[in-house]
Amino acid sequence: MPDPAVPPTPPVRLSALLAREDLALRRIAGPDDPAAVVHWVHTSEMADPYPYLLGGELLLTAGVHIPEAAGSDGGPPCSSEAESLGDYFDDYVARIVAAGGAALGFGVAPVHDTVPRALVAACETYGLPLLEVPPQTTFSGVARAVWQLMAQARLAELRRVTEAQQSLTAAASRPDPVPSVLRQLAQRLGGRAVLYGPEGAEIAGAGRNPGEEAGAALAGLAGVVRPTGGGPGSPHPTAAGGPGGGPPHPTSATDTVAGTHLAAYALGAGHGFVLGVATPERAPGDHTVASVAAVLLSLLTGEQQSGTGAARSSALVRLLLGAPPEEVAPLLGGRRWVVVHARPDGQGPADAVAASALGAALGSALVDPAGDVVRVLVPADRAPDPLSGWTLGVSAAAAPEDWPAADTQAARALARARATRTPLLRHGPRPALADLVPPGEAAAHARALLSPVTAHPALTETLRTWLSLHGSWDRTAVALSVHRNTVRQRVARCAALLETDLDDPDVRMELWFALRHI
Known part of the structure; x- marks a missing residue:
């Protein structure tokens, strides 16, 4: 867990503050550490600022608190005064360091013309960065610059x-979702991401190997948060809970081993899976990014272990091995189904995330986001309702052996729905004259x-x-997503190839009958 004294705002690198030309700050003592950061700004003229500092x-200071040891004539202090002044600054800087201060800024106006040499020496001794604040730079200007840098960092x-x-x-929607999520997480964090199974074994991993020592420590850290108990070689982490301080099995834990930052997250599916992350440094936002990945992996591993996910996988394997659809359909949760064809109302096809959301709204995980149309296989007892942002075409209820015909019905229903601007249109079978013909x-x-035109699917x-x-050029153009002139050209070409008059209702009736049987 982070130190409660550290504010939730992102830290500001001291080097970024020194780089501000408008401030003209200059480091004159202390280590030149590019990783040094400040969390906030505090102004104090107290001789002992320790009680008023939180750390970072x-x-x-303008040095108002400094004793007048330089003499009234402005000359250099005598040896005894210099020794006393040195002791004062040693105590002053030591107290700042003990309180966790990140750096000291000394204003050379209006009290002092230069930074006291004894203060410079004390900051060098205690390793505290000392910044010279020029006369034209106000303390409020320094504070404002820090807040601006914090806002940019946030x-x-x-x-x-x-x-x-x-x-x-996006990675979670790919055909290999778990490896894809791990690869993306490792890339985003610049380290390694590992999925551990219920027995503690590494199931999948991606990214740079953190080394043998850090890798073993990460596996042990995963055991700390695994609901079924800790694994071997458990390190001494800083955990979100633990014996005497929270739940017996924390949901996350962190540690640092061999200069590598480690984190482990118990996946919420409750099956003992754990996400482990190892990074060379811990950057702001890393925990949030890893938590998002943990949620996605929880869904993926939970689905894989659930009865629904296992049944769906079993059905797919049986189909691939040659089983007929009617044999595997009971594994999917129903014996009669409807096929739904859907298109988003906005521009462009639906992405994988939107297609998954559509499947969830229709109550089915059997989603095919192929091309411009999303196809969903839905149990017949879950009759779809209109959905905002989508145009739907729904087939009649069909047994598995009739799914191809239902797919055709849904496609035609969607075309009519789009042409008539209807949110949802269902195919409604009924007795017809065509039923009298074998x-x-x-x-x-x-x-x-139709042989003259069937060679041209368009x-x-x-x-x-x-x-x-009914011969509407505009509605046909909308249904086919083409220009109305293209429709006119194609229909005229059909009339020429068929050598018939398409304005004749008898011809139209005969052609419609034929089109329903090819």
Whole structure:
């Protein structure tokens, strides 16, 4: 857990503050550490500022508290005065360091013309960075610059977290979601990400190897947060809980081994999976990014272990090995289904995340976000309702052996729904004159009649859509996502190839009959 004295704002690197040309600050003592940071600014003229410091401050002073040891004539102090002044500054700097101060800024106006040499020596001795604040720079200006740098750091952190969330979510929708999420997490954090199984074994990993010692420590840290108990070689972490201080099995824990920062997160699915992360440094936002990955991996591992996920995997394997759809359908949760074709109302096709959200809204995980249309297989007892932002075409309820026909019904329903600007349109089978013709004879007649155009799928689909929409050029163009002039050209080409008059209602009826049987 972080030190409670450290504020929730991101720290500011001291080097970034020194780089501000408007401040003209100059480091004149103390280590030149590029990793040195300040968390806030405090101004004090107390001889002992210790009681007023929380740690991490850039302490600003004009030296009002310094004893007048230089003599009234302005000359250098005598040896005894210099020794006394040196003792004063030693105590002053030692107290700042003991309080956790990050740096000291000394203003050379209006009390002093230069920074006292004894103060410079004391800061060198205690390793406290000492900054000279020129006369034209006010303390409030220094404080404002720190807040500005903090705001910039916070914005950069939020942007980094947002981009990481988007990339991790996209990775979770890939065909290999768990390895993809781990690779993306390792890339975002610049380290290694590992998924440990319930028995403590490494299931998958990505990123740079942190070394044998850090790797073993990370595996031990994963045992600390695993609900089923700790693993071997458990280190001494700083954990979110523990014996006498919270739940017996914390949900996360951190440690530092061999200069590598380690973190472990128990996945919320409750099956004993743990996410481990090892990074060379701990940057702001790392915990948030890793937590997002842990949530996604919880969903992925939970689904894999759940009855629904296992049944779906079993059904897929059986289909790939040659089992008929009607045999595997009971594993998927129903015996009669509807096929839903959906298109988003906005511009462009739906991405994988939007397709998954659509499946969740329809109550089915059987989603195919292929091309411009998202196809979803839904149990018939979960009749879809209109969804904001989507246009849906729904087939009639069908047994598994009739899924291909239902897929065609849903496609046609979606085309009509888009043409008529209806949020949801269902296919409604009913007795028709076509039922009086044997299917074999109807198919043979259709092949013979439509043979001039069936070699051109675009012409066939245009003719079908145009007839279904009663010859409307505009609605056909909308349904096919083409220009109305393209529809006119295609229909005219069909009329020429078929050598018939498409304005004749008898011809239209015969063609429509044939199109339903090819």
